[in-house]
Amino acid sequence: MKTPPLHITLVSETFPPEINGVATTLGRLREGLCLRGHRVEVIRPRQSGDTTGLADPDLLLTRGWPVPGYPGLQWGQVSMHKLLRRWRRRRPDVLYIATQGPLGLSALRAARRLGIAIVSGFHTNFPQYAGQYGLGLLARALTGYLRAFHRRTATTLAPSASQRLDLQRRGFERLGVLARGVDATLFNPARRSQALRDSWGLRPDDIAVLHVGRLAVEKNLSLLAPCLHALQRAYPQRRLRMVLVGDGPQRQGLEQQLPDAVFCGVQRAETLAEHYASGDLFLFPSLSETFGNVVLEAMASGLAVVAFDEAAAAQHLQHGHNGALALPGDSAGFIDAACWLLEENETLRRVRLNARHHALHQGWAAIVEQFEGHLAEACSRPSPLAPPIKAYPMADKPN
Known part of the structure; x- marks a missing residue:
């Protein structure tokens, strides 16, 4: 049965034309959802050379600051109150939060306050990265924070069955799998x-x-x-x-x-x-x-x-x-x-x-359809109960 058109908000600290796996995936998902008749709003940090934003009602550009050691990548910053005002005027049906930095946390808190359905994605294994950089204590702290973050969403989508199993072993709950596709016409x-x-x-x-x-x-x-x-x-x-x-x-x-x-x-x-x-x-x-x-x-x-x-x-x-x-x-x-x-x-x-x-059999169309199903299912569920998460420093400073 075809899913009725939804107003979907994608929240991410990275997005095309930036080049990385998360940005590529989100660009493909957004394109596919729009082709299927959904309205897709994007909330992301402003990128160098951005000339859009004010004129596009489905794009909110936020402040950002560089991620140490990762030139070209940013943490996003937006006040929860700005999101509350925006979503009270034009309420989305469901959020997809792809990154769990200050921008994602503000979006999580605002959506939960308004009772908006939330799906989250586990795109980047930051705790493992921290461990490889010799920051073991930070890796444990990040795992605890991410577990608390994802516990407050209807579903967390992992990109593979092996990643889902790893998250289950670390205490994550309500996990699904959303694989990735490839454009076999472009890559040929x-x-x-x-x-x-x-x-x-x-x-x-x-x-x-x-x-x-x-x-x-x-x-x-x-x-x-x-x-x-x-x-x-x-x-x-x-x-x-x-x-x-x-x-x-x-x-x-x-x-x-x-x-x-x-x-x-x-x-x-x-x-x-x-x-x-x-x-x-x-x-x-x-x-x-x-x-x-x-x-x-x-x-x-x-x-x-x-x-x-x-x-x-x-x-x-x-x-x-x-x-x-x-x-x-x-x-x-x-x-x-x-x-x-x-x-x-x-x-x-x-x-x-x-x-x-x-x-040739791994196209994006089937992935987008699965994603649509996860979003529609989240709209029909009550938000999971959990106490608030302590904010990142600066996550709620007004901009």
Whole structure:
């Protein structure tokens, strides 16, 4: 049965045109909901170059300040009272809160005061990131805060079954799963460009070992150099080159570890798709993802993906069929999996074809329909009872 049109508010500290998995996902969800006839309001921090906002009744831009160590990302700031005034004038049917910073907390508190249904998403594993940066006490505090935050929403949507299980073990309640999709028209092997490969110094039969993503410590990128060197030792007759797409605080260190690699910086849209399609082998060594959209993008582009058996890789890769998997944390197994893919040309060709075939069935339309169902179901439930959460510092300062 078709869901009646809803007035939906998306609350997030990141949104397109910013480049990260959360922004990409929210952009696709918003687009899909609008196509299905829903009214979608977005509340987010103002981005550099923003010229919209005042004239758009479905967009509220808030103040923001940089997240330390993450240039280009912001915490949002808006007063709860501003949201109360806005939503009393034009009340949404349901909120989706994608980030749990001060902006998300203000939205949570305002919506609960007004009795508006709330669905939340677990998009980023900040406690795990804090642990990897050596901030164990902060990681425990963040877990407690997030557990309290999500306990006050009708449903918390995790991106994978494995992530849902992890949250259950940490005491989170009322969990659902909302996977991710991929645009297999944009990310397509047909975009392969020999001219681009020429600029990388690669002939048609050479191997471009690709990585796409933020160059940050939590991505476990220290595994890239030993993996490449092992491939070069195992196949000295083959010409291999590491190509990294993206930027971040680890770039300088990676340039020292991989002096012959090609660093392409941040790429977008069709140019990004061309970079994917011009690769051959995709290394994804991260152990901190809640999902990992780049796995599906690489598969749709016809790449053979090597990853650890969790998050998106666990959901979409079948070892030996459409990719290669290693047990989480088994660096030697990861390197062995990469080496196996290059043992025979037929193995690499078959895995790449199977990866593309799988990705063709992972479109966004079905994901948006599932999301719509979660939102509609939340509208029919009473808000869960829970005491108020102590606010972030500055979360309720007027702006």
